Amino acid sequence: MRFDIQIPPTTASAAGLLTTLLLLFVLRAAYKGLANFYTACSIGLPTVFAPTDQTGIVWSLLSVSYRSRLSAVLPAWLWRRVALTVPGWEVYQKAKPFDYDSVAQNKNKSFVLVGPSTFEVWTVDPVAVHDVQQRVHDFEQAKALAVLLGKYGPNVITSNGERWARYRRPVATVLSERISGANFAAAIRHAEEVFVPVLPSSKTTGNGAADKIDVPHLFDMITNLTFNVLISASIGDKFPWSLEKEQGRPEPGYKFTYTEALHLFLDNFYGISMLPMSVITGWPKWLAGHKKVSAVGDAIAEYRERMRSLLNLERDRLAADKQTPSSSEGGGRADLLALLVKASEDEAHTGMALSNDELVSNLFVFIAGGFKTIAAALQTAMIALAAYPQWQDWLLEEVDAIVNSSSEDADSWEVFPQAVRHVAFILEMMRLHGSSTRLTRIAAGPQTMQTSGATVHIPAKTRVHVDTMALHVLPCWAEVNRQSDPSFVSNPKTDMDGGVPDERSFRPSRWLNPPGSEKTHYLPPKGTYVPWGTGPRVCPGQKMAQVEITTVMLRILKDHRVEACPSVEGETQSQAEEKFRTALHDVEWGGILQVKRNKDLSIKFTKRK
């Protein structure tokens, strides 16, 4: 018996149309990929072809979730290419692509990554890093950043050209020494009043697990501390809204308090907050997530209103007393808001003063730029202290010297310059475990780029990425300042990084120049150290961040040791510490890099005296 299957003519033509469209799509992608490959080859840098596209939103979202599945099913030769199109690949692939055939053979520290819609240069060549990061008008900030950070309009992070220069001047002035002093005071006060008193501390070292604190809980405490310090530094402690101050309730007309609104906005930063306001406010009631989306939308709008009213208040204060300089010593206001309004008004005669909306947007990026990054650094610092007890002893010597020095109060801003080992510890931590993994710029037009081998020509709109993580472990970092090492570093029994090459091992003393040197801290060669970026767009909050991290560490170590807790029966102290060293590399990437919230790890704060 024979069956004749009749395909209706409409279905047949739809299938034909679909096949044709698919074929056209594949042909177009292949053509674009080949054209990109051809252009890349003419640049003179090694070229790596990847069949997928790093910039496509669907691929970006799916590939992150299915990274390990893809690496398991794809053949190695294909995966090593596809892996480079999964956002955050630099965290997982490390320096591997720079070791690939053509890249390695040419001894090149840069390569071009091409695909159907991808055309990017990746570099760890210090000459190229320095060149690209210096030329802010030739290599611009990516416009896509505005989606994340431009909710209140353009600001210093999202802008380029004249507008960027106009914002950068007052911002850099404000985040100077003065705010660092105010930030020190805020960090000490919050650490002293809120953080240290609730640490479950013990008088014994070692195994007593009753008073330990698990890592996720500690991370939450650090996040809260950072948030509160940033708010103090941004707007001062004096909320003008009496209900919020006295009862923690929002003023009439608002759904949220100032801090609730900011929290809601930032907690959804890589999610709902990224959507355009029109999508957030127009989210249909019948669609899942309406309540949450509308709450975030209200929080974003209310935060803007709060900032506007604070700015008006500050302008009134300034107008009322033109003579009162904002200074931390003189009892004047030294919060970011007051200082930024003042710095902007100082530009009034040049016509460059910022409008209220511009001030709101720039103040917001202080918080957005500083909050998660400082919290991540402080969390990493706690893990590193527990992981490296000898380095903690090295810091404790400094803490004791500061506390015992009769001249200064250990809680005074004046001690910061004495905390040179703490700063060295932070610099080393940011080298190996910093939160920024790439710096991205877009070529504003056809550009030349200096590399250590030659000058290369790259097309307009090329994305140039610095792979920060691979850059920070180049062999040039090895054997720096060996004379400054404490004795335990050269003792093979205590080689805590298990014989890994020096450039990859945690050795804070590399940052201390020998006594008598012109500068206390090592100044790395240009283009080799960029955890806070480099060039004219270097992070203006770098000093403020270092001050806060140092302050909190000093305050904790003044009375406590930070200890790794054995987590299973029979585990020795050194095995527990080894787990913490592993944890430093067990990270997650979501725009910035953070140590994972490992609930199996606990820390103990042992009273020193």
Ligand code: HEM
């Ligand atoms: C550990 C803490 C911090 C880290 C790791 C960090 C990292 C960075 C990096 C890597 C850049 C350069 C990005 C690029 O070149 O594309 C940057 C820029 C910036 N950061 Fe930070 N940052 C930190 C803290 C802060 C703080 C506390 C503030 C403000 C209060 C801040 C405000 C900014 C601003 C406004 C820019 C943009 C500068 C410009 O484009 O001219 N950052 N930060």
